[in-house]
Amino acid sequence: MALKLYVGNYNYSSWSLRPWLILRKMEVPFTTEMVDLDIPGYKERLRDISSAATVPVLEVSTENGVERIPDSLAIAEFCAKMVTNLWPKDEAQRAEARRVTSLMHEGFHALRNEAPMNLRRRTETKMPADCLADAAEMVALWDSLLEKHDGPYLFGHWSIADAFYTPAATRFESYGLPRTRRSDTYISELMSDEHFQEWEAMAFVEEHILPETDAVNA
Numbered sequence: 586m587a588l589k590l591y592v593g594n595y596n597y598s599s600w601s602l603r604p605w606l607i608l609r610k611m612e613v614p615f616t617t618e619m620v621d622l623d624i625p626g627y628k629e630r631l632r633d634i635s636s637a638a639t640v641p642v643l644e645v646s647t648e649n650g651v652e653r654i655p656d657s658l659a660i661a662e663f664c665a666k667m668v669t670n671l672w673p674k675d676e677a678q679r680a681e682a683r684r685v686t687s688l689m690h691e692g693f694h695a696l697r698n699e700a701p702m703n704l705r706r707r708t709e710t711k712m713p714a715d716c717l718a719d720a721a722e723m724v725a726l727w728d729s730l731l732e733k734h735d736g737p738y739l740f741g742h743w744s745i746a747d748a749f750y751t752p753a754a755t756r757f758e759s760y761g762l763p764r765t766r767r768s769d770t771y772i773s774e775l776m777s778d779e780h781f782q783e784w785e786a787m788a789f790v791e792e793h794i795l796p797e798t799d800a801v802n803a
């Protein structure tokens with residue numbers, strides 16, 4: 586089986602970072618193809634890759650043919666079938682991990698829109714109230730899970746849930762969002778992860794910029 590992950594730009598593509606981290610944790614070989622976002626023709630390129638017209642997309646080539654899986658959560662579930670320790674072992678914890686991962690996948694819209702992932706960004710700008718409310722809700726969720734499972738990750742050991750919250754953690758750093766001491770430790774844990782740092786290093790040398798994203802809350 587050969588795996589190829591189509592991703593968006595390292596500095597900005599929060600959805601791409603999630604499955605990329607999962608694949609790195611699995612220690613399986615895979616290749617990556619970058620699609621520069623927001624340049625003329627980029628949407629057609631995305632449509633050529635998959636009908637979802639978004640990244641990430643995981644291409645799986647086997648002797649039976651080639652399948653392309655769009656959507657970060659669908660890719661995560663595919664990976665969890667290959668390697669069994671990506672969700673917590675305990676069934677109740679696994680159900681809870683799926684719930685909080687779906688929350689990130691579907692919710693926290695104000696945080697996502699007002700504080701888009703932008704790894705190179707550092708600002709002390711006053712953030713909108715709805716964004717601060719989402720950030721407070723996320724911190725409360727993190728704190729309760731970290732306390733219950735005794736950290737350093739949401740369910741004790743690293744899981745898909747942590748992959749999904751890693752891009753959110755970077756937003757707390759980029760936009761100076763308030764957090765408790767416990768959540769601050771969690772953010773530091775995620776941001777000092779060796780695989781996250783590998784991705785971040787690629788973001789720091791990437792030349793493609795998205796001016797509209799850079800202008801959010803400038």
Ligand SMILES: N[C@@H](CCC(=O)N[C@@H](CS)C(=O)NCC(=O)O)C(=O)O
Pocket residue numbers: 593597598599600601622628638639640641655656657658690
């Ligand atoms: N629900 C999708 C969202 C994917 C998504 O929106 N990706 C962005 C890049 S981070 C994208 O492809 N945007 C295409 C566009 O802006 O036209 C997932 O979980 O993968």
